[in-house]
Amino acid sequence: MTVDIPQWAHKVVDKIRRGYLWKGYTDVKGGQCLVAWNTVCHPLEQGGLGISILQHLSWALRLR
Template sequence: MLERIQHGFVWAGRAEAKGGHCHVNCRRVALPRSLGGLGVHDLERTGMALRTRWLWFSKIDERHAWAGLGLQFPTEEQAFFFASTHTSNGNGHNTKFWEDRWINGRFVGEIAPLLHAYIPKRQRKNRTIAEGL
């Protein structure tokens, strides 16, 4: 909704713009000023970055307010997060046994999907490597 209003304003100077009324390419407007754009944020990408940041904060510090809420994130955002991060085991107290990618960049569900599906969800979300081993 907000993105539609933003595009309408950039394209036609009003809340909504239909095809044929576009004065400016939105992709070009979203470019940084140094590359010839206006630096207008792409709301979809900015939102994805912020939600991915929540994933990061819930991973590194479980004291944040939203860490225990069990927030649901789209599969593509989770994939982006896992592709962008690397898990280092350390003492195993902060790495989730069933959900984190601690086995050569893979998680147990990729290696043994039937076993992963058999484990209750609550245990999959909470069990650490230290507890599992």
């Protein structure tokens, strides 16, 4: 994560993570997602699952 990853790569990885979370596959369609991905990425205290947003995580690791 020390290298600046392009935005399209973040989207591809998030798509795979979303697919695995909802169906156990690498690809899902929008009708199979039970909760919006932004809600899932919220901390547990705010009602989410605490899954990190890759772009924010890469920024934090590079700033460190």
